Amino acid sequence: MPTAEESVDNGHRPYRLGVMGGTFDPIHHGHLVAASEVASVFDLDEVVFVPTGEPWHKSSQEVTPAEHRYLMTVIATASNPRFKVSRVDIDRPGPTYTIDTLRDLRQARPDAELFFITGADAMAQILSWKDVQELWSLAHFVGVTRPGHELQNMGRDDVKLLEIPAMAISSTDCRQRVAASEPVWYLVPDGVVQYIAKHKLYTPAQQQAPAATTEPVA
Ligand SMILES: Nc1ncnc2c1ncn2[C@@H]1O[C@H](COP(=O)(O)OP(=O)(O)OP(=O)(O)O)[C@@H](O)[C@H]1O
Numbered sequence: 001m002p003t004a005e006e007s008v009d010n011g012h013r014p015y016r017l018g019v020m021g022g023t024f025d026p027i028h029h030g031h032l033v034a035a036s037e038v039a040s041v042f043d044l045d046e047v048v049f050v051p052t053g054e055p056w057h058k059s060s061q062e063v064t065p066a067e068h069r070y071l072m073t074v075i076a077t078a079s080n081p082r083f084k085v086s087r088v089d090i091d092r093p094g095p096t097y098t099i100d101t102l103r104d105l106r107q108a109r110p111d112a113e114l115f116f117i118t119g120a121d122a123m124a125q126i127l128s129w130k131d132v133q134e135l136w137s138l139a140h141f142v143g144v145t146r147p148g149h150e151l152q153n154m155g156r157d158d159v160k161l162l163e164i165p166a167m168a169i170s171s172t173d174c175r176q177r178v179a180a181s182e183p184v185w186y187l188v189p190d191g192v193v194q195y196i197a198k199h200k201l202y203t204p205a206q207q208q209a210p211a212a213t214t215e216p217v218a
């Protein structure tokens with residue numbers, strides 16, 4: 001696979017597809033800025049957001065059902081014509097591994113050169129990912145800065161590192177804010193704020209309306 005620089009110099013370069021994997025519980029502006037910055041610097045034609053199905057590495061915490069996370073990701077990316085959302089990870093049964101994500105995307109898009117995007121925290125864990133040695137051959141890896149985390153290339157010269165505007169936002173903080181009735185406006189896209197409220201996500205069960213036990217009034 002050519003390096004990113006070689007491809008830039010090639011007038012007939014292949015389609016460049018960014019891959020932004022994440023649990024997106026919920027998707028926030030840190031994710032969107034990361035994808036946008038990598039798309040700009042690496043001249044990507046498209047970025048596909050891939051919500052995880054069963055994130056095995058988050059098995060110690062409760063994760064919101066995949067369909068909610070998928071729909072929030074669709075809402076958040078709808079206004080950008082270069083952003084798309086893939087169901088490959090949520091439609092594949094079992095734990096989610098990036099090796100499967102990249103194999104599936106390569107099969108679906110054999111024309112494309114893949115650029116997998118990770119924040120500094122995810123990059124720091126990458127050597128523990130399934131089949132990591134094969135991973136490097138399936139995509140370019142781009143690590144982006146994230147406040148509170150040190151960005152490293154994990155000893156690989158072919159891993160690209162990119163400084164992006166610091167967005168001190170995490171999904172954990174967004175969930176905690178909603179649970180504490182604090183605002184998430186401007187941390188997540190407006191449509192995601194409304195989706196969270198409509199479906200009462202991240203709200204402690206005792207604050208949710210009880211399930212209807214009688215026939216609805218006409
Ligand atoms: N604020 C941010 N800046 C840069 N990268 C980010 C930021 N937030 C998340 N990322 C990256 O986006 C990808 C998906 O992250 P994820 O969906 O787990 O969000 P998160 O905010 O880390 O969630 P949680 O707080 O639930 O662990 C990861 O590669 C992560 O490093």
Ligand SMILES: O=C(O)c1ccc[n+]([C@@H]2O[C@H](COP(=O)([O-])O)[C@@H](O)[C@H]2O)c1
Nearest residue numbers: 021022023052057097098099122129130
């Ligand atoms: O393949 C693995 O073993 C693996 C382990 C941890 C995380 N990942 C992927 O890394 C991406 C970001 O994960 P997360 O936990 O930060 O949302 C997402 O696409 C995950 O599927 C992949």
